[in-house]
Every structure is written in structure tokens, then in C-alpha cells.
Amino acid sequence: MLELRLPTLSDEGTFREAVAEFKANDPNFTFAFEFDEKADFGIYLQRLQGWVEGKDLGDFVPNTFLVAVVRHKIVGRVSLRHELNDFLLRLGGHIGYGVVPSERRKGYATEMLRQSLVRLPPIFDHGSVNLR
Numbered sequence: 813m814l815e816l817r818l819p820t821l822s823d824e825g826t827f828r829e830a831v832a833e834f835k836a837n838d839p840n841f842t843f844a845f846e847f848d849e850k851a852d853f854g855i856y857l858q859r860l861q862g863w864v865e866g867k868d869l870g871d872f873v874p875n876t877f878l879v880a881v882v883r884h885k886i887v888g889r890v891s892l893r894h895e896l897n898d899f900l901l902r903l904g905g906h907i908g909y910g911v912v913p914s915e916r917r918k919g920y921a922t923e924m925l926r927q928s929l930v931r932l933p934p935i936f937d938h939g940s941v942n943l944r
């Protein structure tokens with residue numbers, strides 16, 4: 813069963829493995845935005861929480877970063893954008909998602925999107941979801 817949820821401190825090992833797998837096999841896709849492998853994982857989680865609340869956004873829009881977990885392993889992630897800027901309106905849409913290369917073609921992206929669509933309405937309420 814796939815669980816889509818906020819990352820926690822206990823995910824650090826599997827999170828780092830997912831980052832490494834993307835880096836090795838699909839380097840064009842950013843699994844974790846502004847993730848510094850050398851930095852403290854707890855601080856990174858605080859950063860993600862800040863983005864939910866609209867803090868320290870830089871060029872980003874407020875967003876919720878969720879990991880997809882199957883049997884304690886992170887198999888993918890989604891970024892739910894609370895609002896869109898011009899770039900996201902053209903390219904990214906409200907939901908950015910990726911599945912780690914070794915876990916593809918198992919239906920995980922489909923399930924991640926299904927759960928994302930359930931979670932999005934409380935995040936924003938302006939009617940339409942934009943997928944690119």
C-alpha cells in the first residue's frame with residue numbers, strides 16, 4: 813500500500829537513497845528542491861515546512877512536499893503547489909511528481925496523483941487543478 817505523507821526524520825535514509833538514485837539515473841529531474849546532501853536533514857524538513865507556510869520561498873510558490881512510501885521505502889514524491897506563477901502555469905502545474913527510477917511502471921505515479929487530488933482541495937479552493 814502506498815502512503816502519501818509529509819517526510820519525517822525517520823525517513824532520512826530512504827530519502828537520501830531516493831536523491832542518490834535520481835542523481836545517478838535521472839539527473840534532469842529534481843527529486844528534492846534545494847536539498848544539500850551535506851546539510852542536516854532536520855533543518856531541511858523545517859525548510860519544507862516553511863514553504864508550506866509561505867516562509868523563505870525565494871523564487872518558489874507556497875507548496876507542500878509529500879513523499880510516497882511503500883513498505884518504509886520512499887518510491888516517489890509530489891510537490892503540491894498552493895498557487896501558480898507564470899512558469900508553473902506554463903510548465904509545472906499544481907502537482908509536480910516523480911517516481912524513483914527502479915520503482916517505475918508499478919502504478920505508483922497513478923496512485924500518487926489519485927491521493928494528491930484528494931488532498932489538494934483543502935490546500936486551495938479556486939476550482940481547477942492544473943496538470944502539465
Ligand SMILES: CC(C)(COP(=O)(O)OP(=O)(O)OC[C@H]1O[C@@H](n2cnc3c(N)ncnc32)[C@H](O)[C@@H]1OP(=O)(O)O)[C@@H](O)C(=O)NCCC(=O)NCCS
Nearest residue numbers: 841908909910911912915916917918919920921922923944
Ligand atoms: C512519469 C512517471 C512519474 C511515471 O511513474 P510510474 O510510477 O512509472 O507511472 P505508473 O506506473 O503509474 O504508470 C501510469 C501510466 O503512465 C504511462 N507511462 C509511465 N511510464 C511510461 C513510459 N516510460 N513510457 C510510456 N508510458 C508510460 C503508462 O500508460 C502507464 O500505464 P501502464 O504501466 O499500464 O502502461 C515516472 O516515469 C517519472 O518519475 N518520470 C520522471 C519525472 C516526470 O516525468 N514526472 C512527471 C511530470 S512532472
